[in-house]
Amino acid sequence: xxxxxxxxxxxxxxxxxxxxxxxxxxxxxxxxxxxxxxxxxxxxxxxxxxxxxxxxxxxxxxxxxxxxxxxxxxxxxxxxxxxxxxxxxxxxxxxxxxxxxxxxxxxxxxxxxxxxxxxxxxxxxxxxxxxxxxxxxxxxxxxxxxxxxxxxxxxxxxxxxxxxxxxxxxxxxxxxxxxxxxxxxxxxxxxxxxxxxxxxxxxxxxxxxxxxxxxxxxxxxxxxxxxxxxxxxxxxxxxxxxxxxxxxxxxxxxxxxxxxxxxxxxxxxxxxxxxxxxxxxxxxxxxxxxxx
Amino acid sequence: xxxxxxxxxxxxxxxxxxxxxxxxxxxxxxxxxxxxxxxxxxxxxxxxxxxxxxxxxxxxxxxxxxxxxxxxxxxxxxxxxxxxxxxxxxxxxxxxxxxxxxxxxxxxxxxxxxxxxxxxxxxxxxxxxxxxxxxxxxxxxxxxxxxxxxxxxxxxxxxxxxxxxxxxxxxxx
Ligand code: SF4
Numbered sequence: 504x505x506x507x508x509x510x511x512x513x514x515x516x517x518x519x520x521x522x523x524x525x526x527x528x529x530x531x532x533x534x535x536x537x538x539x540x541x542x543x544x545x546x547x548x549x550x551x552x553x554x555x556x557x558x559x560x561x562x563x564x565x566x567x568x569x570x571x572x573x574x575x576x577x578x579x580x581x582x583x584x585x586x587x588x589x590x591x592x593x594x595x596x597x598x599x600x601x602x603x604x605x606x607x608x609x610x611x612x613x614x615x616x617x618x619x620x621x622x623x624x625x626x627x628x629x630x631x632x633x634x635x636x637x638x639x640x641x642x643x644x645x646x647x648x649x650x651x652x653x654x655x656x657x658x659x660x661x662x663x664x665x666x667x668x669x670x671x672x673x674x675x676x677x678x679x680x681x682x683x684x685x686x687x688x689x690x691x692x693x694x695x696x697x698x699x700x701x702x703x704x705x706x707x708x709x710x711x712x713x714x715x716x717x718x719x720x721x722x723x724x725x726x727x728x729x730x731x732x733x734x735x736x737x738x739x740x741x742x743x744x745x746x747x748x749x750x751x752x753x754x755x756x757x758x759x760x761x762x763x764x765x766x767x768x769x770x771x772x773x774x775x776x777x778x779x780x781x782x783x784x785x786x787x788x789x790x791x792x793x794x795x
Numbered sequence: 796x797x798x799x800x801x802x803x804x805x806x807x808x809x810x811x812x813x814x815x816x817x818x819x820x821x822x823x824x825x826x827x828x829x830x831x832x833x834x835x836x837x838x839x840x841x842x843x844x845x846x847x848x849x850x851x852x853x854x855x856x857x858x859x860x861x862x863x864x865x866x867x868x869x870x871x872x873x874x875x876x877x878x879x880x881x882x883x884x885x886x887x888x889x890x891x892x893x894x895x896x897x898x899x900x901x902x903x904x905x906x907x908x909x910x911x912x913x914x915x916x917x918x919x920x921x922x923x924x925x926x927x928x929x930x931x932x933x934x935x936x937x938x939x940x941x942x943x944x945x946x947x948x949x950x951x952x953x954x955x956x957x958x959x960x961x962x963x964x965x966x967x968x
């Protein structure tokens with residue numbers, strides 16, 4: 504019983520304290536490209552130091568350990584209910600050990616549950632795959648960057664954005680401009696074009712499972728990702744809004760079908776403290792592989 | 796080649812120190828600072844007297860993670876929190892306590908900016924997410940106030956810092 508709790512706890516620990524390789528690389532590149540002897544370069548250096556310290560001390564990268572989002576693929580016929588209980592146990596243990604901050608607050612009374620468990624927390628998405636192992640991925644997404652996410656309904660007359668590529672581009676850049684440094688830039692965007700109000704937001708976060716350096720297989724989306732990244736980095740918002748060359752580290756786009764009457768563009772913003780990890784767990788509850 | 800020279804200060808700051816700072820300056824602070832976030836700001840704004848003198852003090856918008864080991868408090872994570880939530884209260888506190896600096900992230904509004912100009916205070920931006928770096932610059936926890944009332948993250952922590960790195964975003968002059 505509960506033999507999965509230990510590897511799940513290790514997954515949470517690593518996610519909260521150690522940034523994945525692709526994120527480190529992107530931040531290092533930003534540091535190299537930033538104008539020397541500026542506060543922006545200095546901010547990027549502090550981020551580097553923070554990454555090393557957190558890993559070395561096995562302590563959270565950021566004190567806001569964020570929303571806890573699990574994405575799990577299970578073998579067909581797998582007992583999801585039992586596994587959910589194990590996840591909750593691991594989350595509560597990780598909170599006790601300080602890998603997660605007490606981050607689950609009753610929205611009416613303001614009372615903190617103290618163990619990160621409560622209605623809607625943690626968030627767990629299950630799907631099935633035809634393998635005999637578990638593919639478990641975890642994203643920790645902070646509140647500061649969550650607050651600067653935005654959903655647009657096209658046409659947007661205030662922004663002059665129609666239901667076309669130009670309109671899509673316009674609203675996405677509007678989100679970046681409004682966010683300034685408040686989402687702890689340099690950030691990463693997850694953008695869904697289409698869907699309804701809820702499917703689009705959850706799909707936009709799921710895009711954060713992609714690595715920063717991966718390439719969108721859809722040619723037109725790939726081009727849009729590249730041009731949005733380029734334009735965002737020309738805004739001179741820069742790290743923490745101090746000005747500079749890197750405002751975003753990456754842009755990830757996805758498309759969902761929509762109703763003829765609706766046209767949503769939904770943007771989730773992930774801060775530089777882009778905490779994402781994953782494991783392959785075999786049926787003996789052993790971690791076979793780290794996924795990032 | 797230009798070198799980014801930090802302006803180093805030992806606290807408390809004088810009005811002259813504060814007025815010498817420009818937007819974009821890098822500042823290293825050493826001395827005593829006090830954390831305060833939503834609960835503390837509302838409490839003081841409503842007219843309660845602070846448990847310690849905040850005259851000329853530096854306030855840090857931060858809900859630190861603090862552990863007690865062998866009866867000694869130790870800060871393990873202490874990055875800034877979003878400042879704009881204190882906008883309704885900040886100007887009043889700057890005036891009342893002659894605060895010399897407010898540290899946080901994300902900037903503040905016009906009311907705070909005006910209080911900074913009128914009363915000689917500066918808003919300093921810490922690097923968001925750098926919880927471990929800031930914890931390293933906190934050399935000791937001197938005391939904690941209002942912990943019973945507000946809990947750990949919302950209490951007033953009296954912290955001794957060394958070369959605490961921040962950037963001027965709202966200057967006094
Ligand atoms: S937005 Fe900033 S403060 Fe919030 S989790 Fe991310 S790095 Fe931390």
